[in-house]
Amino acid sequence: xxxxxxxxxxxxxxxxxxxxxxxxxxxxxxxxxxxxxxxxxxxxxxxxxxxxxxxxxxxxxxxxxxxxxxxxxxxxxxxxxxxxxxxxxxxxxxxxxxxxxxxxxxxxxxxxxxxxxxxxxxxxxxxxxxxxxxxxxxxxxxxxxxxxxxxxxxxxxxxxxxxxxxxx
Numbered sequence: 727x728x729x730x731x732x733x734x735x736x737x738x739x740x741x742x743x744x745x746x747x748x749x750x751x752x753x754x755x756x757x758x759x760x761x762x763x764x765x766x767x768x769x770x771x772x773x774x775x776x777x778x779x780x781x782x783x784x785x786x787x788x789x790x791x792x793x794x795x796x797x798x799x800x801x802x803x804x805x806x807x808x809x810x811x812x813x814x815x816x817x818x819x820x821x822x823x824x825x826x827x828x829x830x831x832x833x834x835x836x837x838x839x840x841x842x843x844x845x846x847x848x849x850x851x852x853x854x855x856x857x858x859x860x861x862x863x864x865x866x867x868x869x870x871x872x873x874x875x876x877x878x879x880x881x882x883x884x885x886x887x888x889x890x891x892x893x894x
Contacts, residue, residue, distance in 0.1 A: 768819060770812045772843075772873060773826040777806030782826065782838045787875065789827040789841050789885070796882040800827060800841060800854075802874035809873040814845050814857045817869045821845045825875075829885075842884045843875070854878040 778784040786807035789798040802808055814821060822844045829836040845855050854877055860870040 766820070768813075768821045770814060770821060770823045771826075772809040772812045772814070772823045774810045774812075775807050776810045776872065785826060785828060785838055787825065787827040788830050789825075789839065789880070790830040791832075792879075793832075795879075798829075798841060798880045798882075798885060800825065800843060800875045800878040800880055802876070805874075807874075811860075811870050812873060813869045814855075814871045814873045815859050815869040816846050816850055820847050823873075839885060841880055843878065843880060845873070852878075 773782075773785070774780050775785055775787065778786065786804065787800070787802050787809070789800045791797075792799055809825070812823065814823065822842060824840045825843045826838050827841055829839045843855075844852055845857070846852060851857055854875060856874040856876060858872045860872065863870075
């Protein structure tokens with residue numbers, strides 16, 4: 727699955743991943759879906775990790791449930807858990823991602839869930855979001871990157887599990 731950045735895509739054509747992320751945004755019932763449908767914000771999907779590929783059983787990125795706030799704390803515990811290849815640079819404007827991470831509740835692994843994470847705004851990457859752009863490849867106008875999270879706080883509504891979004 728590839729995504730062409732806005733500098734190289736025909737006007738009016740969303741990136742491939744934006745369409746798929748958009749479907750998930752509707753399913754998650756996010757209140758800010760219009761930012762995506764109006765193309766003010768691009769969505770991408772972050773699952774692949776440097777050391778584990780797309781093997782969900784081995785993913786190491788975590789989202790710890792914070793009982794005090796009801797939200798989550800997203801974290802990349804080591805370099806091998808960095809998300810690999812998504813277009814997370816600021817090229818093309820503000821971006822958000824559906825991030826696959828292990829849900830931890832009271833230290834117990836609840837499996838892999840998706841979390842909607844704003845990555846950047848019109849001023850750059852948000853606090854705790856670390857993005858390193860990979861070298862350009864000849865003939866491929868895609869902004870591939872390596873992305874990590876350093877204790878990024880997310881509200882409850884950003885989790886994909888309905889029981890968390892409803893506060894139960």
